[in-house]
Amino acid sequence: MTDDQAPADPSAVRRVTVGDVGLQLPAALQHQPGSPVDGPAAVFTGGGLTVVVDAGPFADRLDSRVGEPSFAEHTDASRGLTERRVTYRDPRTHAYTAAVHLGPARPVTVTVTADDGVPEDVVTGVLDVLALGPATPRRTP
Amino acid sequence: MTSYSPDIRETIAALPTVGLGDSVGKFDVVKTFLARFGYLAEPPAVGTPTAADLDDGTAVALASYQTRHGLPATGIFDEPTRDMMSLARCGFPDVLGPAFSATCTWNRDTLTYAFAAGTGDLAGDVERDAVRRAFATWSASCQLAFREVGTGDAPDIRIAWTQAQCGDANMTGGVLAHADYPPGCGFYGNAIPRPLHFDDQENTWSDGAVAGQYDVETIALHEIGHLLGLAHSNVGGAVMFPTVSANATVRVLSADDVEGIRRLYPIRGPVFARHSGLCMDVNGISTANGADLVQWELWGGQNQVFRIEWVEGGHYRLVATHSGRVLDVRAVSTANGAQIQQWDWLNGGNQKFRLDPVGHGYFRLVAQHSGRVADVAGVSTANGARVTQWDWWGGANQQWRLGPAAITPRHSGKGLDVSGISTANGAQLVQWPYWGGGNQRFRLDPVGDGWYRIMIEHSGKCLDVNGISTANGAKVIQWEYWGGHNQHFKPEPVGGGCYRLRARHSGKVLDVNGGSTANGAEVIQWDWWGGANQQWRL
Numbered sequence: 001m002t003d004d005q006a007p008a009d010p011s012a013v014r015r016v017t018v019g020d021v022g023l024q025l026p027a028a029l030q031h032q033p034g035s036p037v038d039g040p041a042a043v044f045t046g047g048g049l050t051v052v053v054d055a056g057p058f059a060d061r062l063d064s065r066v067g068e069p070s071f072a073e074h075t076d077a078s079r080g081l082t083e084r085r086v087t088y089r090d091p092r093t094h095a096y097t098a099a100v101h102l103g104p105a106r107p108v109t110v111t112v113t114a115d116d117g118v119p120e121d122v123v124t125g126v127l128d129v130l131a132l133g134p135a136t137p138r139r140t141p
Numbered sequence: 142m143t144s145y146s147p148d149i150r151e152t153i154a155a156l157p158t159v160g161l162g163d164s165v166g167k168f169d170v171v172k173t174f175l176a177r178f179g180y181l182a183e184p185p186a187v188g189t190p191t192a193a194d195l196d197d198g199t200a201v202a203l204a205s206y207q208t209r210h211g212l213p214a215t216g217i218f219d220e221p222t223r224d225m226m227s228l229a230r231c232g233f234p235d236v237l238g239p240a241f242s243a244t245c246t247w248n249r250d251t252l253t254y255a256f257a258a259g260t261g262d263l264a265g266d267v268e269r270d271a272v273r274r275a276f277a278t279w280s281a282s283c284q285l286a287f288r289e290v291g292t293g294d295a296p297d298i299r300i301a302w303t304q305a306q307c308g309d310a311n312m313t314g315g316v317l318a319h320a321d322y323p324p325g326c327g328f329y330g331n332a333i334p335r336p337l338h339f340d341d342q343e344n345t346w347s348d349g350a351v352a353g354q355y356d357v358e359t360i361a362l363h364e365i366g367h368l369l370g371l372a373h374s375n376v377g378g379a380v381m382f383p384t385v386s387a388n389a390t391v392r393v394l395s396a397d398d399v400e401g402i403r404r405l406y407p408i409r410g411p412v413f414a415r416h417s418g419l420c421m422d423v424n425g426i427s428t429a430n431g432a433d434l435v436q437w438e439l440w441g442g443q444n445q446v447f448r449i450e451w452v453e454g455g456h457y458r459l460v461a462t463h464s465g466r467v468l469d470v471r472a473v474s475t476a477n478g479a480q481i482q483q484w485d486w487l488n489g490g491n492q493k494f495r496l497d498p499v500g501h502g503y504f505r506l507v508a509q510h511s512g513r514v515a516d517v518a519g520v521s522t523a524n525g526a527r528v529t530q531w532d533w534w535g536g537a538n539q540q541w542r543l544g545p546a547a548i549t550p551r552h553s554g555k556g557l558d559v560s561g562i563s564t565a566n567g568a569q570l571v572q573w574p575y576w577g578g579g580n581q582r583f584r585l586d587p588v589g590d591g592w593y594r595i596m597i598e599h600s601g602k603c604l605d606v607n608g609i610s611t612a613n614g615a616k617v618i619q620w621e622y623w624g625g626h627n628q629h630f631k632p633e634p635v636g637g638g639c640y641r642l643r644a645r646h647s648g649k650v651l652d653v654n655g656g657s658t659a660n661g662a663e664v665i666q667w668d669w670w671g672g673a674n675q676q677w678r679l
Contacts, residue, residue, distance in 0.1 A: 034384035035315055035386070036316055037316070037364075038320065056383065066453075091455060092455060
């Protein structure tokens with residue numbers, strides 16, 4: 001995992017790399033210690049948010065909440081890529097989560113979970129600044 | 142096997158390397174190939190000319206194909222890709238259906254594993270024991286059994302400590318281990334044995350929390366989850382969370398992990414009421430909508446076997462296996478005393494139940510629509526007593542056995558127990574005062590025709606009559622499940638909510654030796670003669 005220098009402006013975003021996936025995150029989120037078990041992954045926390053970036057082969061496909069009353073999803077497919085965005089509120093912990101999964105070639109999932117009291121638009125706002133994408137294919141020399 | 146046209150293979154084999162943005166004559170056959178096998182989301186319509194260039198979408202599709210086939214994911218049409226595509230292959234698509242709906246499971250309930258190379262970081266058999274414990278942990282939460290075999294015995298799972306570049310994955314740079322999904326859903330391939338590789342080059346392995354080292358059992362538990370079909374979870378503290386810290390252990394499955402595995406492998410079996418020892422039963426073996434749910438002695442009918450299927454966060458439906466219908470609170474009533482019946486699945490809140498553990502393998506079944514629980518009316522212990530919904534008050538008539546729980550001999554009131562909490566094959570079954578240990582908790586897995594294997598929570602092994610003996614006095618031990626009839630038992634009601642447990646191979650029953658009431662008395666098989674030391678409360 002690489003992490004650009006955090007800018008002074010707390011509303012700013014910065015670029016991080018997890019495996020060979022690059023993405024932007026709000027500068028207030030700090031990388032947490034921990035090793036990825038079996039694929040590129042990293043955890044960031046701050047401002048009542050926990051962001052899990054999983055760019056490995058076993059990334060969550062965001063199926064587990066399908067059918068729950070609070071579950072909503074939106075899927076876009078183009079150029080061989082599928083982007084799925086979901087939101088839900090855990091019925092037990094009441095934590096609000098917004099997540100995006102990009103696949104299928106190089107699966108990557110970013111999950112944003114909020115502590116109690118964090119407005120939902122703050123959670124979904126993290127996904128809006130991600131600028132997430134798969135690694136750029138190499139050009140031939 | 143349907144193969145695709147040899148002409149296409151020959152055309153692909155003759156193509157040069159094609160990079161991003163390059164346009165090469167006849168490259169359209171590669172796009173046709175990728176669409177045919179499910180890698181291009183929008184395959185070209187029949188008769189539509191296909192541009193002969195490698196655009197962004199094709200590059201992504203190529204990367205997906207390369208990854209699935211263990212090739213460097215370059216996203217260009219290179220020599221290894223050309224060679225792979227030129228091989229004869231099955232005509233079935235590699236990528237099936239929507240990208241997010243894949244469910245990967247094994248189609249059997251017993252898997253074998255073998256150890257290849259170990260690690261020099263731990264002495265003796267320590268790392269192997271840690272992996273064995275991890276298998277036992279999963280086995281305690283779903284109806285799967287795992288058996289250790291030699292590497293030459295065609296194992297389903299092959300475990301090894303390897304270099305960072307192990308041949309099927311590159312673990313270089315901080316990744317600790319890797320495994321793969323079940324056959325048919327593999328990321329690194331689909332061959333059996335499925336891999337469980339620990340990176341022994343870049344990491345130091347420990348048994349427990351040690352600074353700068355990684356706990357074998359923690360990582361094995363996580364990787365076995367993948368081997369069973371689980372993806373990562375974003376729930377902090379879950380075994381399937383994608384990151385882990387050195388100097389830490391995560392050896393207990395979280396509610397999220399258990400829900401995940403039970404979703405993939407629904408539990409199936411009788412559901413016993415704690416107060417009576419009787420089990421849920423669809424009255425009269427009826428297959429009709431509206432048939433009442435009652436309690437009855439277990440007699441082996443399919444109207445007493447329920448499949449507990451995950452429906453949505455924390456909620457399950459209980460499917461009667463004889464009828465395919467589900468438990469349903471009559472008329473969607475929210476009142477105390479409303480009858481529970483079977484009905485066609487309608488996705489109603491009166492058909493969904495939350496399974497709340499109440500200790501020692503028992504659960505309360507909470508109806509989603511009412512918040513009330515399944516309850517044997519009047520705390521009755523009689524056959525035929527109705528199962529209704531009622532406010533939870535903690536009664537034993539509201540507690541149902543869905544997981545491993547105690548088995549108690551009638552004459553002593555003690556618990557069936559694996560001696561010394563041993564996890565080894567051959568450990569003796571004895572009686573001992575129940576204290577709630579995993580060596581005293583047993584799960585009944587149906588194996589067909591009314592027979593069960595009796596799985597032991599702490600070891601993942603099962604009850605076994607030693608040496609397949611048919612003689613009186615043969616010891617009952619624990620052993621890895623291998624399907625022998627000396628590992629199959631049939632509970633047969635003998636009254637008072639008790640059962641004799643008859644061994645399939647011998648016809649004899651489980652018996653506390655000599656009718657002893659002493660701690661440590663051995664459990665053997667003996668001819669049935671009706672002794673209280675041969676009667677068991679489940």
